[in-house]
Amino acid sequence: MGTEPLRDQLAALPDAPGVYLFRDADDRVMYVGKAKSLRKRVFSYFEAPVRGPDGAGEGRPGPKAGLHPRIGEMVSRAERLEALVVNSEQEALILEGNLITTHRPPFNVKLRDDKSYPYIGISLDEAYPRVYFTRERHRRDRVYFGPFSSASKVRETLSLIGKIFPSRPCEGTEPGRPSGIPCLDYHIKRCMAPCVDYISLQDYRHLIDQIIAFLSGRYRGLEQELEQQMRAAAEDQRFEDAATFRNRLNAVRHLMERQLMSSDSLESLDVLGVAVDDDGEAANVQVLQVRDGVLGDRQSFFVDAAGSSDAVTILEQFVMEYYALGMAIPPLVVVPFGMETTGIEAVLAERRQAGVEVRASERGEKRRMQELAERNARLALDQDRARAARTRERRTAALGDLQRALGLDAPPMRIECFDISNLGATYAVASMTVLNAGAPDRKHYRSFTMRYDGGPDDFARMEEAIGRRMARLAGGDPDASLGATPSLVVIDGGKGQLGAAQRAMRDAGIDVPMIGLAKQQEEVFVPGRSEPILLPEDSPGLKLLQQVRDEAHRFALRHHRGRRGKGMTASAMDSLPGIGPARRRAILRHFGSPERFLAATREEMEAVPGLPPKVARDIYEHLNKTGGPDQVETLAGSGNGWS
DSSP states (O other): OOOSOHHHHHHTOOSSOEEEEEEOTTOOEEEEEEESSHHHHHHTTBSSOSSOTTSOOOSOOOBOTTOOHHHHHHHHHOOEEEEEEOSSHHHHHHHHHHHHHHHOOTTSOEETTGGGOOEEEEOTTSSSOOEEEESOOOOTTOEEEOOOSOHHHHHHHHHHHHHHSOOOOOOSSSOOOTTOSOOHHHHTTSOOOGGGTSSOHHHHHHHHHHHHHHHTTOHHHHHHHHHHHHHHHHHTTOHHHHHHHHHHHHHHHHHHHHSSOBOTTOOSEEEEEEEEOTTSSEEEEEEEEEETTEEEEEEEEEEEOTTOOOHHHHHHHHHHHHTTSGGGOOSEEEOOTTOOOHHHHHHHHHHHTSOOEEEOOOSHHHHHHHHHHHHHHHHHHHHHHHHHHHHHHHHHHHHHHHHHHHTOSSOOSEEEEEEEEEETTEEEEEEEEEEETTEEOGGGOEEEEOOOOSSSOHHHHHHHHHHHHHHHHHTTOSSTTTTSOOSEEEEESSHHHHHHHHHHHHHHTOOOOEEEEETTTTEEEOTTOSSOBOOOTTOHHHHHHHHHHHHHHHHHHHHHHHHHHHHHHHHHHTTSTTOOHHHHHHHHHHHOSHHHHHTOOHHHHHTSTTOOHHHHHHHHHHHHHHOHHHHHHHHHTTGGGGO
16 A cells, blocks of 8 residues: 555646546545546545645645535545556546456445346356346356346246247256156247257257347347248148247237337437436436337336436446446447547447447437437436335334334334244254344344254244344444344244343343234234233334344245255265265256155166266165165255255
8 A cells, every 4th residue: 555645646647548546544445437637537526736836745635615425525535546547548448347346336336236137148058058037147158138127027038038939947057857758848838848859959059049139139030030930841841840930920020019119210229318316326227228120128227326416427337337248239329418439339349249339319219219218217216216205204104103102212223133943953043134214224134043952942042042142232243233232122922032032131231122023913022011012904113013023034034944955965965975066966967856866776876977887886875775765755855955
């Protein structure tokens, strides 16, 4: 880390294009930006001159007046400035995008919940590729389409693809059924059964090519190809194949007719519109996707504007992130006026491996669509703001309702709820879920693996969970979740669980309000009161308690299932000779179920890919010597461990 004062770092900035990074006192990157002139751009953040008339330093420069509060905070926290000079705007764009991806700076513009946007993936690295839902896009030799603005859009598209182009839905690198009989998907015409060679590898790959064309929006070309295939099959008197091609052709044509608009004057392009909130906190970007003259879809993305009110800057960063995948880039992208497009064109053309034009449209249908995109962006932003305001009002009312019903001194701004999940005496876990200001705060969720092994005693386990959590609070735990003091603790259970939790809290020396919520009648038990409180069914406070209770139950159950699946599968598989993680995965992929694995013959064992014949024979002898039925029962209960 450099030790020179910030004013000296500023004074040394060159008048050249490049990328700059603001770092805080811990040397963390707070912001990454690009500029045609590093000196002019960075100086625009600071009020005071960095040098006096005599060349001497004048102290630490402060943030310029009029900056957005978030930007002002970032400038005030800046302790070090890092600058990287490049040769062109294109290089600056690429470097800026790479640094933002690497450092994830908190003050940069980013897609809201960008880590979880869904994609459609196609596994071209497999002999018989699958078309599947995914939230990752990093695997080599796979094609990704997206991002989509909602998971429901991806699932609707996948369902449509399954009807038009029935590719295999089964998991695994290769299709296969030990029985040699096609599965149900074949009989309902959702798969062509490559597992039993009902479709050749060449024909299957051609089917995948058609899916790629469909997802790329090449509807016209796909329509012509399907029509040719239908006619050729009819001429050859392959009437069943002709009927299949006819059905696909009709489905594609129906989809084209269903679109919002169609125009012979448009080809394939994306039209982008952006709207920014007045306070610079949020923005919305609309992407109208036109393929072969058909408006195929509209994507709506909410963006964390990070204090920037400059729509052009927001859209530039969005474009670089949205078009990270080359196959999603059309030959023309229409953007609002004022956007510098030369560098972006070069970057997108390199990613697409073909020419890309990025420009604003002054007249005609493209201009009309760009205005439509901007109006939709403003509408989405207004609706989101109104929806957020209604949600805040509803949560505030619920917290006030709880304060009155429970006799609290103030609304319970931090609510923690605890639940126990177990299967008898095994794999017991406890969960802690958190509501902050009435909203789920998933970063603060925690789970506890239970140490108590005295049998199925939920009271003892609840006492352990509360005791461990309150001990962390009493000890001033640095963990942001376990070190925070709750306004209200909710126990999933009745008087017994509540009493156990109270003992643990007293032993830890902590005193915070606590209640128990019993499931059957939704009764609220309060310490020192014999009769439960019955809140009205439509009470906002009761609904809030039910929400945090259901979250705790879901979170505990997920942890419990994970432990149970791993534990049961591992205990059974680890007893097999010569089996490690790679061979275990090969066995699971090949047989698909524990029953099928344990019922396999020695020849079937030897046919497992990647399993040496000697190891397969040893496994077969081990299973048949120790007695299969007991092993079947153990493995069959392994739940998600086999999925």
